[in-house]
Amino acid sequence: STTSTATTTTTTTSTSSATHQQKGPVWQRLSECFRGDFDNYAQVLEDRKQNLEPREGGGHEHFHCTLVPLTESTRLAAFYFDGNPDRIFRFRYYELVPAPNDSNDNDTNNDSNDNNNDSNDNDNDNEAVEMYLNTLHPDLERLLKSHATDPLCWPDVFENFQPAVRGEPKVTVLQQCEISWSREIDPVQHSYLADNNDNDNDNDNDDSLHAVMIHGPTVVDSTIVPGMRIRIVDQLSLYRDVFYINDRGFDPVTGAFIYGNQREVPYRLERVSTIRKDGGGDGDGGGGGGGGALLQRRVVNPDLEWTIGPDFRTAEEYDRKLRAIGGPSVKTNKRNIYKSDGDGDGDGPAGK
Structure with missing residues (x-):
C-alpha cells in the first residue's frame, strides 16, 4: 500500500509517483x-498587547518553523x-506526492482534443498534492x-x-495523518481566513494553497507521552509570505x-527567509555529493531576522524582544511542552 511503502522507503515514493x-x-x-x-512573533506581540497569554489565556505561543528542501x-x-533553534520541540520529514487523478480513467476513451483540453484545465483546477508526515529515527533526530x-x-x-x-x-x-493541499478554500474548515486581511503579498485564491486532513479528525497515540491518545483537528493555509497553522488537539x-x-485562532507565521539552491532553482535541495552546500538562505523580512538564531x-x-512578549513561551507553557507538540500526530502547538 502507499502508506506502508512510505514507512520504509519514503525517500523514493514521491519520486516514482511524480514521474507518472x-x-x-x-x-x-x-x-x-x-x-x-x-x-509568528508579530502575532504573539499583538496578543500580549491585548493581554492574551498562551493556552487558557487565549493567546499563542511564540514559535518558528524552518523548512529545508x-x-x-x-x-x-x-x-x-x-x-x-536549540529549543526544537519537533522535527519531521515531509513527503509530497501528487494525488491520484480519478478523472484520468474517465477520459481514456475520449478522442476529442477539445474535451481533453477542457479536462486538463479542470485537472489543474482540481489538482491536489498529498503530504505524508514522518518521524525521524531517534539517532538521526539527535544528530540533526x-x-x-x-x-x-x-x-x-x-x-x-x-x-x-x-x-x-x-x-x-x-x-492516518496525511494532508491534502489544493487551491480549494473549505468554507467551514478554512473559515478563519474570513477574519484575516492578507490581501497583500499576492494573497489571492490562485496563489494561495490550503490543506485539510485526508482522513478528517484523527485519534492518534502521542509520540511523546506513552499511553496518551489525542484527537487531532488541523487545517493549513499557505501564501507566498504567510503560513497559517490551525492545529488543535483534544x-x-x-x-x-x-x-x-x-x-x-490559527497560528499566523510570517515568512522570514527563503531557502533554495544557489542560483534560485526550485529543484533538489541537497543530499549526496555535498548537496547542502548548494543551499542558500536569504532573509526577506529583516524585522524577524533575529528569530533565525544567535548568529x-x-x-x-x-x-x-522576549521581554516585549512577557518572556519565553517555553517558560510560560512549561507544564505542557512535553505533553503535546502538535503537527497532526498529537504532540504540539504547531501543526503539520
Whole structure:
C-alpha cells in the first residue's frame, strides 16, 4: 500500500509517483513556497498587547518553523520556541506526492482534443498534492538537532546517516495523518481566513494553497507521552509570505483541550527567509555529493531576522524582544511542552 511503502522507503515514493503524474500549479506553488523560515512573533506581540497569554489565556505561543528542501518532493521541518533553534520541540520529514487523478480513467476513451483540453484545465483546477508526515529515527533526530543552528547542512546529515541497526528506516510515516493541499478554500474548515486581511503579498485564491486532513479528525497515540491518545483537528493555509497553522488537539474521551489556540485562532507565521539552491532553482535541495552546500538562505523580512538564531542578533536584542512578549513561551507553557507538540500526530502547538 502507499502508506506502508512510505514507512520504509519514503525517500523514493514521491519520486516514482511524480514521474507518472503531471505536476501542475499546486505542486509548483508548493515547491516554490513551502520552504524557508516562518515565525509568528508579530502575532504573539499583538496578543500580549491585548493581554492574551498562551493556552487558557487565549493567546499563542511564540514559535518558528524552518523548512529545508532535501529534494523537490521532500522537506525537513523543524519547529522551535522563542527564536531559539536549540529549543526544537519537533522535527519531521515531509513527503509530497501528487494525488491520484480519478478523472484520468474517465477520459481514456475520449478522442476529442477539445474535451481533453477542457479536462486538463479542470485537472489543474482540481489538482491536489498529498503530504505524508514522518518521524525521524531517534539517532538521526539527535544528530540533526546537534546542527540546529546550521540547517543548510541538514541535507548532507540526512543523506549520510546510517542507522546502527541494519534495516531500521531513517523515517517512519505517521499513520492516518496525511494532508491534502489544493487551491480549494473549505468554507467551514478554512473559515478563519474570513477574519484575516492578507490581501497583500499576492494573497489571492490562485496563489494561495490550503490543506485539510485526508482522513478528517484523527485519534492518534502521542509520540511523546506513552499511553496518551489525542484527537487531532488541523487545517493549513499557505501564501507566498504567510503560513497559517490551525492545529488543535483534544482528549478523545472528555473533549478537554490539550494543545493549540483555545480561541481557535490559527497560528499566523510570517515568512522570514527563503531557502533554495544557489542560483534560485526550485529543484533538489541537497543530499549526496555535498548537496547542502548548494543551499542558500536569504532573509526577506529583516524585522524577524533575529528569530533565525544567535548568529542573526545580539544578546541584548534577543532579551528585548522576549521581554516585549512577557518572556519565553517555553517558560510560560512549561507544564505542557512535553505533553503535546502538535503537527497532526498529537504532540504540539504547531501543526503539520
